[in-house]
Amino acid sequence: MPDKDYARLYRHIPPVDEVLKKPAMESLAQKIPRTMLLSAVREAAGRLRDELKSGRLSLPAGIPPRDFLTAEVINRASLLALNSHRPNLRRVLNLTGVVLHTNLGRAVLSENARLAINQAASGYSNLELDLQTGKRGSRYAPVEGLLAELTGAEAALVVNNNAAAVLLALSTLARGREVIVSRGQLVEIGGSFRIPEVMTQSGASLVEVGATNKTHPRDYQNAVTTQTALLLHVHTSNYRILGFTRETSISELVAIGSQFSLPVMSDLGSGSLLNTGELGLPPEPTVQEVVRDGADVVTFSGDKLLGGPQAGIIVGRREYLDRMKSNPLTRAVRIDKFTVSALEATLREYLDQAKVKQNVPTLAMLSARRDELGPLAVRLAGKLTAAAGERARFMVTEIDSAVGGGALPTADLPSMAVAVQPEKITATELASHLRAAEPAVIGRLQDDALLLDVRTLRPGEEDALVEVLAEALAGGASG
Numbered sequence: 076m077p078d079k080d081y082a083r084l085y086r087h088i089p090p091v092d093e094v095l096k097k098p099a100m101e102s103l104a105q106k107i108p109r110t111m112l113l114s115a116v117r118e119a120a121g122r123l124r125d126e127l128k129s130g131r132l133s134l135p136a137g138i139p140p141r142d143f144l145t146a147e148v149i150n151r152a153s154l155l156a157l158n159s160h161r162p163n164l165r166r167v168l169n170l171t172g173v174v175l176h177t178n179l180g181r182a183v184l185s186e187n188a189r190l191a192i193n194q195a196a197s198g199y200s201n202l203e204l205d206l207q208t209g210k211r212g213s214r215y216a217p218v219e220g221l222l223a224e225l226t227g228a229e230a231a232l233v234v235n236n237n238a239a240a241v242l243l244a245l246s247t248l249a250r251g252r253e254v255i256v257s258r259g260q261l262v263e264i265g266g267s268f269r270i271p272e273v274m275t276q277s278g279a280s281l282v283e284v285g286a287t288n289k290t291h292p293r294d295y296q297n298a299v300t301t302q303t304a305l306l307l308h309v310h311t312s313n314y315r316i317l318g319f320t321r322e323t324s325i326s327e328l329v330a331i332g333s334q335f336s337l338p339v340m341s342d343l344g345s346g347s348l349l350n351t352g353e354l355g356l357p358p359e360p361t362v363q364e365v366v367r368d369g370a371d372v373v374t375f376s377g378d379k380l381l382g383g384p385q386a387g388i389i390v391g392r393r394e395y396l397d398r399m400k401s402n403p404l405t406r407a408v409r410i411d412k413f414t415v416s417a418l419e420a421t422l423r424e425y426l427d428q429a430k431v432k433q434n435v436p437t438l439a440m441l442s443a444r445r446d447e448l449g450p451l452a453v454r455l456a457g458k459l460t461a462a463a464g465e466r467a468r469f470m471v472t473e474i475d476s477a478v479g480g481g482a483l484p485t486a487d488l489p490s491m492a493v494a495v496q497p498e499k500i501t502a503t504e505l506a507s508h509l510r511a512a513e514p515a516v517i518g519r520l521q522d523d524a525l526l527l528d529v530r531t532l533r534p535g536e537e538d539a540l541v542e543v544l545a546e547a548l549a550g551g552a553s554g
């Protein structure tokens with residue numbers, strides 16, 4: 076077949092209508108909208124034309140051109156249609172071992188929290204209706220009492236995330252005035268949240284005191300002026316300053332605050348309600364401790380160590396919280412009904428001290444010990460070897476996981492992984508096949524192996540992982 080004579084070959088590309096009537100396309104039409112199929116067929120036919128014209132595609136001998144090109148269009152159009160039909164936000168199996176992985180959606184919710192979201196989504200709810208009086212209610216009511224009970228604070232408010240919580244608190248308490256912060260606590264979180272910049276946004280001006288490694292109570296005292304509105308303590312949740320250091324504690328700040336009649340705010344960031352020592356982790360200040368030490372306002376995330384939905388939780392003295400609630404900014408950063416429902420369910424998990432560590436997945440994953448994870452890794456390696464032993468070496472190995480989410484940066488969690496060393500493709504190629512798979516799989520590349528840390532593998536995900544991995548190794552091997 077003279078490939079240069081492409082114009083004549085075009086005639087063998089079947090018309091769109093004809094392709095859509097083929098059984099393969101009819102069956103796709105059961106789940107994919109016709110308009111999507113139509114544009115996939117057009118796209119596939121267009122690409123075929125281009126390839127015939129450029130000579131990139133030549134027709135095989137022995138097959139009628141019409142049959143060959145029809146099959147080509149159907150195959151390509153099916154792939155294109157399935158691809159554009161696939162949701163853009165996809166399921167990912169997290170084998171990185173990073174429990175609070177911001178890029179992978181941070182906290183996995185408890186079963187009760189998932190049920191609550193489902194219920195909130197499936198019908199109406201009393202989101203802003205007081206069922207006792209029949210009058211308008213507050214969307215914060217379902218969580219405010221729980222937060223007060225769990226943290227010991229007088230009042231609570233929940234906004235979109237902790238960055239919004241800090242912005243709202245500063246804007247309410249210190250707009251047009253000064254806030255004193257230690258130079259050791261000018262935190263940046265994930266690139267776009269920096270304490271000095273949030274301060275500017277809030278309209279408050281930053282007064283930096285002390286040195287990077289040491290800030291003494293007298294540094295705060297000397298900086299107080301008639302313009303001072305607030306003393307701010309920021310928990311250095313994602314880094315540590317070690318060695319010759321001195322941080323002024325919340326209790327010391329509270330003493331200075333009462334000396335000058337100034338409120339003290341603590342941005343805790345990760346905000347744990349449990350003593351992290353109980354999870355086998357280094358100590359973190361709990362929200363209860365900071366409240367007990369006398370902080371007037373405390374802010375923390377809902378989806379870090381708490382293990383709930385994305386939210387910024389503010390607890391503290393009623394007088395300050397009331398002022399925040401009437402700030403118009405609160406309306407701009409308010410939470411939706413899914414967050415209210417999932418947060419309430421998550422907080423209720425903490426009422427059962429005996430079960431919370433198992434029921435909140437974040438806490439369960441963080442507290443899993445290496446000797447508990449070992450058998451899981453061995454079983455996974457066995458299944459992988461059975462499914463794809465000829466295409467890769469699977470070795471059980473020790474690894475350290477990370478908490479993630481900008482929490483407990485120095486904590487190494489002893490864990491177990493399966494190291495995958497593919498025979499015919501590189502580990503980097505395998506990682507790329509796995510990202511394209513359904514569900515996608517994310518591991519950790521190290522040298523020539525892909526490490527699968529089992530700490531973050533959820534119950535029930537193992538078989539899907541084995542299947543996807545075997546397929547990715549085969550797909551890679553066959554080109």
Ligand SMILES: *Cc1c(COP(=O)(O)O)cnc(C)c1O
Pocket residue numbers: 236237238239241262264268309310311312313342343344345375376377386387480481
């Ligand atoms: C994570 C963090 C924030 C930002 O919280 P988001 O919920 O991600 O908006 C702010 N401050 C500190 C100290 C943090 O650790």
